[in-house]
Structure formats: C-alpha cells, structure tokens
Amino acid sequence: MLLMRLQHHRQPHHHSKPCLKQIKKRQTTYRSNNNMYHLSEALRFPSPHLATEEGIVAVGGDLRPERVLLAYQKGIFPWFEKDDFLIWWSPDPRMVLFPDQLRISKSMRTFMRKNTYEITFDKAFNEVVKACARVKRFGQTGTWITPGLMEVYETLHEQGHAHSVEVWDGPELVGGLYGIDIGQVFCGESMFSKSSNSSKLALIYLARELKKNNYKLIDCQVPTAHLASMGATPISRKDFLNYLE
Numbered sequence: 001m002l003l004m005r006l007q008h009h010r011q012p013h014h015h016s017k018p019c020l021k022q023i024k025k026r027q028t029t030y031r032s033n034n035n036m037y038h039l040s041e042a043l044r045f046p047s048p049h050l051a052t053e054e055g056i057v058a059v060g061g062d063l064r065p066e067r068v069l070l071a072y073q074k075g076i077f078p079w080f081e082k083d084d085f086l087i088w089w090s091p092d093p094r095m096v097l098f099p100d101q102l103r104i105s106k107s108m109r110t111f112m113r114k115n116t117y118e119i120t121f122d123k124a125f126n127e128v129v130k131a132c133a134r135v136k137r138f139g140q141t142g143t144w145i146t147p148g149l150m151e152v153y154e155t156l157h158e159q160g161h162a163h164s165v166e167v168w169d170g171p172e173l174v175g176g177l178y179g180i181d182i183g184q185v186f187c188g189e190s191m192f193s194k195s196s197n198s199s200k201l202a203l204i205y206l207a208r209e210l211k212k213n214n215y216k217l218i219d220c221q222v223p224t225a226h227l228a229s230m231g232a233t234p235i236s237r238k239d240f241l242n243y244l245e
C-alpha cells in the first residue's frame with residue numbers, strides 16, 4: 001500500500017461532519033422506517049445510486065473489517081452516533097480533492113519554510129484516530145468515531161488498508177489525519193490540529209505523495225470551508241463512483 005512506502009519528512013482546523021444532534025434525530029427516524037434498506041449478514045450493499053436524498057444507502061449490518069472495506073470500495077462510508085445502529089452513506093454531491101489541484105496559500109508556504117515540525121506516515125495510527133475522536137469541534141458535543149469504528153480502523157491499519165499522517169512538534173503529536181487506501185483513491189476520514197496549520201501540513205504532504213504515485217483523488221466526503229480553501233471541490237455521486245471503477 002502507498003503509505004507503507006513513504007519516508008519521514010520534516011517540516012484549529014478540522015475535517016468535520018455535520019452536528020451529531022442531526023445524526024441522533026435521523027437515527028430515531030430510520031429505526032422505524034421500513035422503507036430503508038436494512039443490511040443482513042450477507043456481505044453486500046445496495047447500489048449507492050439508490051441512496052436517499054440525504055445520501056443514506058442502508059442501515060444496520062455490522063462492522064466486520066471486510067464489510068467496512070467493501071463499503072469504501074463501493075463509494076459508501078459509515079457514519080453514525082452509536083455502534084448499536086449503523087448508517088451507511090454516499091452523499092451527492094461528494095467533496096473531493098484532486099492532488100494536482102491542491103491549493104497552498106502564500107502565508108502557508110511561508111509557514112512551511114520556517115516551521116520545524118516533523119511529518120511522518122503510519123508512525124502513530126491509533127494515536128491519530130484517538131486524537132480525532134477527542135478533539136472538540138464547533139457545534140458538536142460528541143464524536144462519530146465510535147469504539148466500534150476505532151477497532152475496525154485499527155484492524156484495517158494492521159491489514160495495510162488504513163493509514164495516517166502525523167505532525168510532530170518534538171515528541172508531541174500536534175496534528176494529523178487518517179483514512180482508507182482503496183487503490184487509486186484515498187478516502188480521508190478525519191483530521192485534527194492542536195497547533196496552527198498542523199492539519200493543513202498533514203493534508204499537503206499526503207496530497208503531494210499521492211500525486212507522485214498517480215492517485216486520482218482524495219475523498220473528503222462532505223464539504224467544509226477548510227477543505228474548500230485548500231482546493232477541494234464537490235462532484236456528482238455519479239462522477240465520484242466512476243473514479244472508483
């Protein structure tokens with residue numbers, strides 16, 4: 001996998017999804033909605049093209065690593081508040097970042113020339129996931145990175161499918177991101193920052209390495225101003241799924 005080949009480099013913004021209160025309200029509705037596609041133990045998903053207007057493909061199922069990996073490969077990702085009721089999404093439009101369209105501001109370039117942070121890959125995957133889960137985000141009181149998801153991402157990392165980028169200030173982990181590598185697409189899951197520009201640094205180094213390895217895009221899932229400022233753009237679900245073929 002890509003990030004297993006990377007070398008170490010030297011050198012408050014977040015990849016955030018909508019408010020968890022919204023998820024909680026949706027879960028209450030979907031539990032009693034017989035029209036929703038409920039997953040069985042069979043390892044399959046309905047077509048993302050059949051998703052609801054909000055982007056929900058299915059509910060239920062489980063968090064077996066092979067199911068979660070299959071979801072990403074089909075353009076679907078898990079997103080829910082609690083492990084006892086799983087929701088699987090494929091929004092339309094889809095926010096993506098093409099590596100060659102990465103936008104680095106003049107001030108960020110100046111910062112990169114002067115800073116002394118160290119950037120590493122896959123050095124502290126579990127710590128990055130935990131930091132993303134702990135970080136407080138505006139308008140949210142909890143996290144969508146549940147214990148079940150932490151466990152499955154750890155397993156996928158051990159299998160070589162999930163990877164992280166870390167930003168260090170000496171011995172302290174001050175920023176980073178993680179996601180799932182499905183071939184020529186890297187599915188970004190979350191990022192965190194404890195110091196100025198550290199999550200931006202993680203994304204910049206990831207995008208540069210993906211570009212060198214001819215990756216098509218970084219899946220950013222849903223729009224945020226932070227990602228848009230760095231060149232991410234929305235595309236249709238249809239176009240996104242075409243990139244996965």
